[in-house]
Amino acid sequence: MNHQATDKKSLSSLFLIIGLLLIACNLRAPFTGIAPVLDTIQSAFSLSAYQTGLLTTLPLLCFAVISPFVARLEKRFGLNTTLLTALTLLMIGIVTRSLGWVSSLYLGTLLTGAGIAVGNTLLPSLVKQNFPHKVANTTGLCGLFMGVSAGVASATIVPLELWSGWQVALGSTMILPVLATLVWCTQLNVQTYHAKPATSAEDHKPIWQSPLAWQITLFMGINSLLYYILIAWLPSILADAGFSTLEAGSVHGLMQMASALPGLFLGPIVSRMKNQVIIAIIMSALISVGLIGLWIAPKEAAIWVSCFGAGSGGVILLAFMFIGFRTTSTLQATQLSGMAQGVGYLLAALGPTLVGTLHNLTHSWSAMLIIATLLSLVMLSNGALAGRTRTIHLKAAEALNG
Numbered sequence: 001m002n003h004q005a006t007d008k009k010s011l012s013s014l015f016l017i018i019g020l021l022l023i024a025c026n027l028r029a030p031f032t033g034i035a036p037v038l039d040t041i042q043s044a045f046s047l048s049a050y051q052t053g054l055l056t057t058l059p060l061l062c063f064a065v066i067s068p069f070v071a072r073l074e075k076r077f078g079l080n081t082t083l084l085t086a087l088t089l090l091m092i093g094i095v096t097r098s099l100g101w102v103s104s105l106y107l108g109t110l111l112t113g114a115g116i117a118v119g120n121t122l123l124p125s126l127v128k129q130n131f132p133h134k135v136a137n138t139t140g141l142c143g144l145f146m147g148v149s150a151g152v153a154s155a156t157i158v159p160l161e162l163w164s165g166w167q168v169a170l171g172s173t174m175i176l177p178v179l180a181t182l183v184w185c186t187q188l189n190v191q192t193y194h195a196k197p198a199t200s201a202e203d204h205k206p207i208w209q210s211p212l213a214w215q216i217t218l219f220m221g222i223n224s225l226l227y228y229i230l231i232a233w234l235p236s237i238l239a240d241a242g243f244s245t246l247e248a249g250s251v252h253g254l255m256q257m258a259s260a261l262p263g264l265f266l267g268p269i270v271s272r273m274k275n276q277v278i279i280a281i282i283m284s285a286l287i288s289v290g291l292i293g294l295w296i297a298p299k300e301a302a303i304w305v306s307c308f309g310a311g312s313g314g315v316i317l318l319a320f321m322f323i324g325f326r327t328t329s330t331l332q333a334t335q336l337s338g339m340a341q342g343v344g345y346l347l348a349a350l351g352p353t354l355v356g357t358l359h360n361l362t363h364s365w366s367a368m369l370i371i372a373t374l375l376s377l378v379m380l381s382n383g384a385l386a387g388r389t390r391t392i393h394l395k396a397a398e399a400l401n402g
Helices: 002-025 035-045 049-077 079-097 102-130 135-164 166-187 211-240 245-258 262-271 277-296 298-325 330-362 366-386 396-401
Strands: none
Touching (some): 002 102, 002 135, 002 166, 035 049, 035 102, 035 166, 035 245, 049 102, 049 211, 049 330, 079 166, 102 298, 102 330, 135 262, 135 298, 211 330, 211 366, 245 298, 262 277, 262 298, 298 330, 298 366, 330 366
16 A cells, blocks of 8 residues: 555656646747747738737737736646646647737737746746755756757747748647646646645735845846847847858757756756855856857857857746745745746847837947847846845845845
8 A cells, every 4th residue: 555655656746847847848939939930920921020029029028917917826726727727828829820810820929928927937836836955956957948948949940831831830839738738637636736835924915025036036037138139139130140041040049959058057056055146147147248249259159149048048047046045935936936027028028129129220239239238247236146045034124124
């Protein structure tokens, strides 16, 4: 009897970690994979530059609007059920945007964004609830799978589009939420993981009062802004530098593959550190180096996007770790995640459009890359502050003293 119970628990734990990693695979690839085929979609429907830009802006607006409210959904329906709903939305969205009509393209984009928004917000809470003593290592592993899946999607989307059309190419990402849903269904009846998190007085106070919460939010938010600017505009930057469409797609994929690299080493390193100040500075500095390199020597883009991708992947992992390290409960982690991602993705939603406007005015990418570099330094300073060993306690004294 005990042996059977142990085997059942081990199998459940295996499905939990597989499900977690599959969920991580869904948090970038279905969205970022559209960038390399935007020109094809624009030509197919005769879209204006503004209408084309909406395909990358709408999901970010979904992230910004939905993320702050995910904590309420988790509290009402439970973590596992809410995640399953997010995966369902994602599947419906991928199918809808691949139907071949303009209306379905935009509706599917919205639904895809909504599903990813919920999953993004809940991932740190899922790690904190189920792996409270392995937050760094588990988050690093999630980042590895997130980056690899996004990189593979971006690198293969153009060959698939050339072989079978953009609809099939975009629809191919459907395999990720399908697999994740099949595995995650096994968790719905697991009482240990389905139980709603205990709440405390801290959970009912506004997370927005905390200076530490704002430091984490700006660290994560500016990274999101810079990452999604390059997701949207890197192919155009490379095209102006003389790269072919296929070459630009490969470099675009390389950037996202590089974002997976920190997942290989960041978890074990952070788990041995007393604080994360130095590692936050290093990851942020890599982003700065990548942006300066793209400005000064765009022909060597493979080097610079590797730096940028590794730095950005490291920052997002550190931000997820901070959400686990700096909070006192699972629900507070969801609240902080919602705040950081809500603000961050609002910035990210505005970024690509503002960059497009700036490029039209200057007819150059230099101004954007200089401004982005300055923002990366602001991100670096907030990361250094957030990396100090503290937790969020929403008391009047802390709010006043910072």
